[in-house]
Amino acid sequence: MxxxxxxxxxxxxxxxxxxxxxxxxxxxxxxxxxxxxxxxxxxxxxxxxxxxxxxxxxxxxxxxxxxxxxxxxxxxxxxxxxxxxxxxxxxxxxxxxxxxxxxxxxxxxxxxxxxxxxxxxxxxxxxxxxxxxxxxxxNVTAQFLRAGSFQYPARGVTLYISEIAPDGRMIYFFLEDARNPREQATYTAAEALLVRTEAGPRLVMMQGMVQSLRRTGEKQNLSVTRFSELTYDLGTLIDPSAARxxxxxxxxxxxxxxxxxxxxxxxxxxxxxxxxxxxxxxxxxxxxxxxxxxxxxxxxxxxxxxxxxxxxxxxxxxxxxxxxxxxxxxxxxxxxxxxxxxxxxxxxxxxxxxxxxxxxxxxxxxxxxxxxxxxxxx
Known part of the structure; x- marks a missing residue:
């Protein structure tokens, strides 16, 4: 050059x-x-x-x-x-x-x-x-598992955690699933743990109860179930249409x-x-x-x-x-x-x-x- x-x-x-x-x-x-x-x-x-x-x-x-x-x-x-x-x-x-x-x-x-x-x-x-x-x-914890405030991970779902312990335990856990107007479920537990599995994240609730409200026409039926331990699939809270x-x-x-x-x-x-x-x-x-x-x-x-x-x-x-x-x-x-x-x-x-x-x-x-x-x- x-x-x-x-x-x-x-x-x-x-x-x-x-x-x-x-x-x-x-x-x-x-x-x-x-x-x-x-x-x-x-x-x-x-x-x-x-x-x-x-x-x-x-x-x-x-x-x-x-x-x-x-x-x-x-x-x-x-x-x-x-x-x-x-x-x-x-x-x-x-x-x-x-x-x-x-x-x-x-x-x-x-x-x-x-x-x-x-x-x-x-x-x-x-x-x-x-x-x-x-x-x-x-990482569901980073998305909506936060203490002290109401979270809305999906439409019709409300979640509240009073406190998250240093070891990861969620104290006084509340979850309301009202996505189906005819079947509304409310979960409360003294403690809850987040467990990761190959099938996705699972929520293990301990010492709580489930209140199920079913609407049939003009009738409403409320049933209460107490449990010592219950597993909940957190993958159901994620909107399928939001999958990337x-x-x-x-x-x-x-x-x-x-x-x-x-x-x-x-x-x-x-x-x-x-x-x-x-x-x-x-x-x-x-x-x-x-x-x-x-x-x-x-x-x-x-x-x-x-x-x-x-x-x-x-x-x-x-x-x-x-x-x-x-x-x-x-x-x-x-x-x-x-x-x-x-x-x-x-x-x-x-x-x-x-x-x-x-x-x-x-x-x-x-x-x-x-x-x-x-x-x-x-």
Whole structure:
């Protein structure tokens, strides 16, 4: 690689590292705050919060890198122009197409980073995150077994615990199950224990009673049963419709391109939905070189101005907004109908076309103002 290309590439990579660090920090902190509030309210420890925020980091990085590439190329090109280095390169005979070569290499490098993330690291992180979410979802104590307040784990179910002893015993336990209006049951116990089994969590109540109220027409029958020990299946308190399916993003791209019956059963998604997720991953790395080229090419338009290149910067931002708008619109269309997954590639193709058109305009010889002179005076 020629020295001038290495110089431009080094400048852009340095700026890219700075912008990527700043943007990832902002996005990650914002995500971590919401996760912190949710997990702490569920009774999780700080280590669990740290683990969850770390698992969301690869996804945040994959989203931020194309934006950081655009910011680095736009800022770097502006600095080269303000320090007259870009003018010197053009005066030496380097066309916009030639100047764009190191920028394209820079964009491809960032695109490879994004590809590594979306095809390898993000699926692994999502798989681990899904498993940890399933473990926490099964932790009934963290969900609704809290002392001193009424809990509503499901619609029509009320639960109250007076106190939780250090050894895990729940003192003065109350549970009302009114999901069936015709059969209402109220459980009270002096003590209760949570026991985990292969079939799910079980609640063992001791020294209590069950009050069953049955309604038949206008008649109501109340029966009271006292017990020394009673086992209750806590899995019945969980709404079956709230059961989480495995996330498509936890699977590899190869499996999503050719989904099998097991994958579709675990995720509850269709084959078109799985293929759409795979093609979204395949298209995402192209956003980085497109964003980098937009930030560079737009700033080559127009001549020198004492007021800087703020107008070209606005054009670059506007072009990036158009490309991102097309990407969002395509995602919405694919979400409505997964068979429309080819629309995912419209955004990078339009962005590439804009870059080629802008470089062609920048490479055209500029006409002299006032037209060509008729000849030199004698």
């Amino acid at each position: 020629p020295r001038i290309d290495r110089y431009i590439l080094t400048q852009f990579l340095t700026l890219f590292g700075f912008f990527a660090l700043v943007l990832v920090s902002v996005y990650w902190i914002n995500r971590a705050v919401s996760l912190f509030e949710q997990l702490i309210s569920d009774g999780q420890t700080a280590l669990v919060v740290l683990e969850f925020t770390a698992l969301t980091l690869p996804l945040v990085i994959s989203v931020v890198l194309p934006i950081a590439a655009f910011a680095a190329s736009a800022y770097g090109t502006n600095r080269l122009s303000s320090e007259s280095e870009l003018v010197a390169m053009q005066s030496a005979g380097m066309s916009p197409w030639r100047l764009a070569r190191p920028v394209l290499v820079f964009g491809v490098m960032v695109g490879l980073m994004v590809a590594l993330l979306v095809h390898s690291i993000v699926p692994l992180a999502r798989a681990r995150l899904t498993d940890r979410q399933a473990e926490i979802a099964q 399916k495995r996330d498509l993003r936890a699977y590899s791209t190869a499996r999503l391109l050719d989904p099998d019956a097991a994958l579709l059963a675990e995720t509850g998604a269709s084959a078109d939905k799985a293929r759409a997720e795979a093609h979204e991953r395949l298209a995402k790395p192209f956003q980085a070189p497109v964003a980098a080229m937009l930030g560079f090419a737009m700033l080559l338009l127009g001549g020198f101005s004492r007021f800087g290149v703020w107008r070209q910067v606005l054009w670059a931002v506007g072009a990036l907004i158009v490309v991102q708008f097309l990407a969002t619109a395509a995602e919405n269309q694919v979400a409505a109908d997964a068979s429309r997954w080819p629309l995912i590639y419209v955004s990078p193709l339009v962005g590439a076309a804009i870059c080629v058109a802008v470089l062609w305009l920048a490479a055209r010889p500029r006409r002299l103002r006032g037209g060509a002179s008729g000849g030199a005076p004698a």
